[in-house]
Amino acid sequence: MSEILIQYLLNAIFAAIPALGFGMVFNVPRYTLIYCAIGGAITFSTRYILMDFDIPIELATFLASTTIGIIALYWSRKYKVPRPIYTIASIIPLIPGTYAFTAMINLIDMNAHGVTPELIVMFVDNALKAIIILAGIGFGLALPSLYYIRYNRPIT
Amino acid sequence: MSEKQKLTNQEQTKITRAIIKAAVLMLEFGAESTLIENTAQRLGLALGVDSVEVSLIPSAIVLSTLSNKQSQSVTTTRRAHHKPINMSIVCDLQKMCQDLEKYKYDVDFVLKTMKEIQPNYYNRWLVVFMVGFSCASFAYLNKADWQAFGITFLASSLAMFVRQELSRKKFIMIITFGVTAFVATLTASIALIFNLSSTPNIALSSSVMLLAPGFPFINSVLDALKGYLAMGWGRWLQAVLLTVATSIGIILAFTLLSLKGW
Numbered sequence: 001m002s003e004i005l006i007q008y009l010l011n012a013i014f015a016a017i018p019a020l021g022f023g024m025v026f027n028v029p030r031y032t033l034i035y036c037a038i039g040g041a042i043t044f045s046t047r048y049i050l051m052d053f054d055i056p057i058e059l060a061t062f063l064a065s066t067t068i069g070i071i072a073l074y075w076s077r078k079y080k081v082p083r084p085i086y087t088i089a090s091i092i093p094l095i096p097g098t099y100a101f102t103a104m105i106n107l108i109d110m111n112a113h114g115v116t117p118e119l120i121v122m123f124v125d126n127a128l129k130a131i132i133i134l135a136g137i138g139f140g141l142a143l144p145s146l147y148y149i150r151y152n153r154p155i156t
Numbered sequence: 157m158s159e160k161q162k163l164t165n166q167e168q169t170k171i172t173r174a175i176i177k178a179a180v181l182m183l184e185f186g187a188e189s190t191l192i193e194n195t196a197q198r199l200g201l202a203l204g205v206d207s208v209e210v211s212l213i214p215s216a217i218v219l220s221t222l223s224n225k226q227s228q229s230v231t232t233t234r235r236a237h238h239k240p241i242n243m244s245i246v247c248d249l250q251k252m253c254q255d256l257e258k259y260k261y262d263v264d265f266v267l268k269t270m271k272e273i274q275p276n277y278y279n280r281w282l283v284v285f286m287v288g289f290s291c292a293s294f295a296y297l298n299k300a301d302w303q304a305f306g307i308t309f310l311a312s313s314l315a316m317f318v319r320q321e322l323s324r325k326k327f328i329m330i331i332t333f334g335v336t337a338f339v340a341t342l343t344a345s346i347a348l349i350f351n352l353s354s355t356p357n358i359a360l361s362s363s364v365m366l367l368a369p370g371f372p373f374i375n376s377v378l379d380a381l382k383g384y385l386a387m388g389w390g391r392w393l394q395a396v397l398l399t400v401a402t403s404i405g406i407i408l409a410f411t412l413l414s415l416k417g418w
Contacts, residue, residue, distance in 0.1 A: 014293040015293070017289055018291075018365075021283075021286040024278045024282070025287060026186075026241045027275060027278070028243045030276065080250070082250060084188055084374065084378070085246075092290075093293075093294070101360065101406075102357070102361070104406070108407055137374070139381075142377055142382075145378070145382075
């Protein structure tokens with residue numbers, strides 16, 4: 001049991017570091033850095049827990065980014081800071097870098113050494129995963145703020 | 157709003173200039189479209205015009221202000237040159253807007269504040285270290301071994317240093333991204349060449365993660381879903397171009413070392 005907890009804790013810490021580092025690359029204001037780090041830890045841990053419950057990675061990513069979207073909505077109202085500052089740094093640990101990279105290397109392979117069925121299978125597998133996870137992140141982040149948009153002009 | 161006196165054409169032009177300058181700064185440094193439009197409208201109301209209409213396209217802003225019971229209109233256009241993302245400037249502009257509403261300053265305050273805005277740069281060696289550590293953490297999260305962790309740290313720190321040098325020389329982002337990806341892949345491939353690690357592919361893929369165009373991608377989705385379709389496409393293309401530049405850098409490094417996948 002404690003081993004699992006330590007694993008979760010380590011993952012949370014190692015997810016907070018990229019969020020912090022990328023926050024610095026995007027030059028976020030100093031006082032928001034800590035929230036970026038917390039956000040990164042929350043997002044990755046949420047996805048990890050959901051995946052432990054046998055939820056597929058795409059859906060887990062979508063739910064995790066929806067969670068951080070809702071939390072960041074609260075933070076941005078409290079501190080009067082634009083929401084993307086928190087959300088974009090926080091979802092950085094979710095980015096499907098390895099899938100996208102593998103898909104690209106497969107493309108290079110196909111060009112250099114000829115197309116084989118195995119390469120096509122690997123390419124489609126990885127590219128699909130990368131695209132669906134990316135779409136999940138985007139829609140998940142946008143969803144909480146779309147809830148507040150209404151057609152407030154009466155159509156007559 | 158009853159005590160509002162009539163604005164002359166000159167005054168209104170000055171107000172419009174101040175508003176569009178703020179809007180262009182926000183667009184250049186990577187703010188969301190809703191935020192740009194909201195801020196422009198709030199600045200306009202606080203400075204005493206009746207309404208502000210904004211038309212956004214990725215490379216320019218057209219902005220009209222209406223005053224004197226909608227009878228007098230000033231329209232102006234500015235070109236926007238996209239720069240590396242800098243959220244502290246966007247934050248400062250938003251804070252300026254809130255201060256303006258709270259303390260009822262005039263247009264000179266806006267122009268003066270915008271002239272004095274300084275980007276909040278972090279110590280460059282701290283950023284180099286943190287980005288190296290971030291990419292190494294990616295390697296850890298993708299279940300790499302410790303050798304791959306170290307190599308990723310080395311490769312992405314070096315890449316971040318190159319990226320900072322190129323940004324300082326004001327190269328456009330496509331060149332910066334391509335060269336940075338080249339350097340990162342070249343360094344990380346020592347894991348593959350000398351068989352230092354059992355997971356060299358993770359070291360290779362994690363070391364270029366510092367080039368992930370997160371802001372353009374997420375902004376494009378947010379813009380498109382909130383009804384700014386042209387902006388959504390523009391930012392999408394920007395993100396794709398940056399990704400293509402990164403890929404070209406990686407491919408060049410692979411060809412140079414004549415690695416074949418793994």
